[in-house]
Every structure is written in structure tokens, then in C-alpha cells.
Amino acid sequence: GESVGLHLPTLSVQEGDNSIINCAYSNSASDYFIWYKQESGKGPQFIIDIRSNMDKRQGQRVTVLLNKTVKHLSLQIAATQPGDSAVYFCAENPLGGSQGNLIFGKGTKLSVKP
Amino acid sequence: KAGVTQTPRYLIKTRGQQVTLSCSPISGHRSVSWYQQTPGQGLQFLFEYFSETQRNKGNFPGRFSGRQFSNSRSEMNVSTLELGDSALYLCASSKTDRAGGYTFGSGTRLTVV
Numbered sequence: 001g002e003s004v005g006l007h008l009p010t011l012s013v014q015e016g017d018n019s020i021i022n023c024a025y026s027n028s029a030s031d032y033f034i035w036y037k038q039e040s041g042k043g044p045q046f047i048i049d050i051r052s053n054m055d056k057r058q059g060q061r062v063t064v065l066l067n068k069t070v071k072h073l074s075l076q077i078a079a080t081q082p083g084d085s086a087v088y089f090c091a092e093n094p095l096g097g098s099q100g101n102l103i104f105g106k107g108t109k110l111s112v113k114p
Numbered sequence: 115k116a117g118v119t120q121t122p123r124y125l126i127k128t129r130g131q132q133v134t135l136s137c138s139p140i141s142g143h144r145s146v147s148w149y150q151q152t153p154g155q156g157l158q159f160l161f162e163y164f165s166e167t168q169r170n171k172g173n174f175p176g177r178f179s180g181r182q183f184s185n186s187r188s189e190m191n192v193s194t195l196e197l198g199d200s201a202l203y204l205c206a207s208s209k210t211d212r213a214g215g216y217t218f219g220s221g222t223r224l225t226v227v
Contacts, residue, residue: 036218043118043204043218044157089157101147101170102216104157 008087012111019077019112023090023105028071030092034102035064035075039086047075047088077110085112116140118207118219126225132193135222139186139207146188147216148180151202160203163188195226 013019025033031052036044050057050064050073057064063076073090087109091102119138127133139146148160159172163182180190186207192199202223206216 041220043206043220045218046216091157101159101162101172102149102157103159104149106156 008107008109010109010111012113013080015080015082015112015114017080019075019080019084019110021075021077021088021108021110023073023075023108025071025073025090025092025105026103027092027094028068030094030103032093033064033066033073034091034093035062035073036089036091036104037084037086038089038107044089080110080112082112082114085110118205118217120203120205120219120222122222123220124223124225126227127195129195129197129226131195132191133195133224134189134191135203135205135224137188137190137205137207137219139188139205140209140217143207143209143217144186145208145210145216146182146186147206147208148188148190149204149206150174151204151221152200157204160190192224197226200224200226 034049035047037047038044048059048062048064050066055066061078065074077084087107089107090105093102118140121136145164147162149157150160151157160174160178161168161180162170166182177193182188202221204218204221206218208215
């Protein structure tokens with residue numbers, strides 16, 4: 001049969017505001033998590049990662065929070081810019097971060113209004 | 115520094131045909147992974163190669179296969195194409211085997227008619 005397209009959650013924010021993108025991961029054995037950004041016509045681009053022995057990690061304008069109790073991951077983008085408009089994916093590595101097998105979430109489309 | 119190069123960028127094939135996609139990793143990278151991206155299923159892991167050996171395989175039928183050469187370049191092959199194989203096929207490479215160190219190419223858009 002015909003595949004049904006994924007209905008991507010969409011987050012629309014005003015330029016300059018902070019954005020929070022959420023993700024629920026599936027495997028309680030996963031101990032390594034990554035956020036990727038994908039722009040139209042391009043492959044996913046690494047943003048930030050975090051290991052399960054941490055709750056929070058900060059990068060440039062981005063912060064990732066990990067709540068292992070409820071298997072939840074979030075990405076915070078400070079002072080969101082039009083160039084941040086893209087689809088954001090969380091990914092988990094169920095093999096301890098030692099191999100290139102990633103399980104990706106469904107993605108969230110971030111739209112930044114100027 | 116050149117990124118991950120995938121060729122061709124676009125491909126149209128007929129049902130029942132086979133196709134080979136190519137991936138040239140970043141120089142010095144020995145690990146290569148392949149993913150399929152579709153609107154219906156999202157990004158799904160196909161397989162991973164390290165030093166010419168397949169280390170891990172996703173849940174895809176045997177029609178999907180791959181290999182890696184001694185120069186770390188990788189190819190994936192899909193035989194007996196089906197309409198549902200239409201997708202963006204992404205390759206990613208890494209110097210180590212750390213997932214966060216993977217750099218993705220721009221992909222090959224395969225359309226099966």
C-alpha cells in the first residue's frame with residue numbers, strides 16, 4: 001500500500017526567542033544521544049551529543065537536557081535565528097556509542113519567523 | 115577538507131532493476147554507515163562498515179547489501195527494486211567509531227518507477 005507520510009511536529013518561533021525541541025527515546029539501554037539538524041536537500045548535521053552519565057550539556061547557543069527516568073531528551077536553542085530553520089532529529093545509540101548504528105526520532109520542524 | 119561525497123545525487127530506476135550507490139568518506143575515516151530516509155519511516159539504519167567488515171546491520175531485506183573497499187569507500191546495492199525503495203539514501207563516515215563523530219553526506223535520491 002501507499003506509505004503515509006510522517007506528520008512532523010512543527011515548532012514556530014519568533015527570531016530572537018528561545019526554542020525547545022523535545023524527544024522521547026525508545027531504548028532504556030541507550031547511553032549515548034545526539035541531536036542533528038537537517039536542512040532541505042542536505043544530510044543531517046551534528047549539533048550536540050550527550051552521554052547518559054550527564055543530565056545537561058551546553059554548546060554554542062544550544063543546550064541538551066537528558067532525563068533518563070522518563071526517557072526524554074530536549075534541545076534548547078538560545079536566541080533562535082532564521083538560519084536555525086530546519087528539521088531537528090534526536091538519535092540514540094543503543095550499543096553504547098561504539099558503533100555507527102543510530103536510532104533516529106521522527107523529527108521536529110523548526111520554523112523561525114523574522 | 116572535502117566532506118562525505120555520495121554519487122549520484124539523483125537516480126531514477128524501474129521496478130525490478132538493481133542499483134549501486136557510492137559513498138566516498140572523508141579522508142582518513144574508516145567507518146561508514148548507511149541510512150534510508152523516507153517520509154513514511156523517517157531515518158532508518160541500513161548497515162555499518164569498518165575496515166572492510168560489516169559490523170552491524172539494520173532490519174532490511176537481503177535485497178539491500180553493501181561493501182567497503184580498502185580505501186574506505188563504500189557502495190550499497192539494492193536488487194530487484196520495488197516502488198517502496200524510493201528514498202533518500204544517506205552515507206555517514208567517522209574517523210573513530212563514535213556515533214557523534216559521524217558526518218553525513220547529502221545523499222542519493224532514488225526514485226523507483
